[in-house]
Amino acid sequence: xxxxxxxxxxxxxxxxxxxxxxxxxxxxxxxxxxxxxxxxxxxxxxxxxxxxxxxxxxxxxxxxxxxxxxxxxxxxxxxxxxxxxxxxxxxxxxxxxxxxxxxxxxxxxxxxxxxxxxxxxxxxxxxxxxxxxxxxxxxxxxxxxxxxxxxxxxxxxxxxxxxxxxxxxxxxxxxxxxxxxxxxxxxxxxxxxxxxxxxxxxxxxxxxxxxxxxxxxxxxxxxxxxxxxxxxxxxxxxx
Numbered sequence: 001x002x003x004x005x006x007x008x009x010x011x012x013x014x015x016x017x018x019x020x021x022x023x024x025x026x027x028x029x030x031x032x033x034x035x036x037x038x039x040x041x042x043x044x045x046x047x048x049x050x051x052x053x054x055x056x057x058x059x060x061x062x063x064x065x066x067x068x069x070x071x072x073x074x075x076x077x078x079x080x081x082x083x084x085x086x087x088x089x090x091x092x093x094x095x096x097x098x099x100x101x102x103x104x105x106x107x108x109x110x111x112x113x114x115x116x117x118x119x120x121x122x123x124x125x126x127x128x129x130x131x132x133x134x135x136x137x138x139x140x141x142x143x144x145x146x147x148x149x150x151x152x153x154x155x156x157x158x159x160x161x162x163x164x165x166x167x168x169x170x171x172x173x174x175x176x177x178x179x180x181x182x183x184x185x186x187x188x189x190x191x192x193x194x195x196x197x198x199x200x201x202x203x204x205x206x207x208x209x210x211x212x213x214x215x216x217x218x219x220x221x222x223x224x225x226x227x228x229x230x231x232x233x234x235x236x237x238x239x
Contacts, residue, residue: 003053004040007043011045012045013070016067018066041065042071047140048070050139077104080232082108085115085190096125096128098225106145109147109148112150166227186227
């Protein structure tokens with residue numbers, strides 16, 4: 001029994017476990033994908049790996065799956081966070097989707113001096129992270145934190161986590177190598193760049209290190225993908 005559909009469920013998983021479907025999941029499986037009782041579905045909950053399940057009942061607004069066996073062990077990403085300043089809606093969605101696909105463990109939107117967006121839809125961004133994990137075969141869904149001021153995030157920072165901030169004003173070429181195995185975070189600035197006061201504070205923090213993404217100025221969404229790739233490649237998570 002092979003499953004062509006993957007579904008994230010907020011429910012414990014184990015052999016014989018029944019999993020109720022909410023209205024959105026039922027609509028997707030039975031209304032959009034035209035699945036029927038007996039069809040196979042791959043399910044994951046973010047911490048128990050991937051499991052093969054079978055549709056036990058199907059309704060217009062609800063349904064039930066029965067879990068059979070585990071098909072993949074849980075695969076958690078490195079302890080890497082992505083901090084970024086929200087931009088236009090579609091491009092912010094892109095950042096969350098790609099960060100999920102590339103293995104960010106936590107996604108933190110931050111408001112900087114030059115951030116254009118004053119608010120985000122945290123629930124919508126979380127839904128994009130779930131969808132990205134479903135489509136890319138991941139078994140982990142990163143937390144999407146609420147929008148916070150960068151100053152507040154830095155005030156509460158755990159000094160055991162290195163912070164790599166992407167600075168287009170950095171003269172030296174090449175990225176800053178990560179400390180192997182250490183908790184880390186990558187910070188992407190807004191479209192207008194960091195303010196002088198923000199840049200000065202980031203450069204003065206003992207846990208913060210600058211990184212240059214090359215000679216070209218990148219859009220914020222491109223910079224997020226590039227920075228995550230560089231960090232993972234040097235940390236051994238991009239083979």
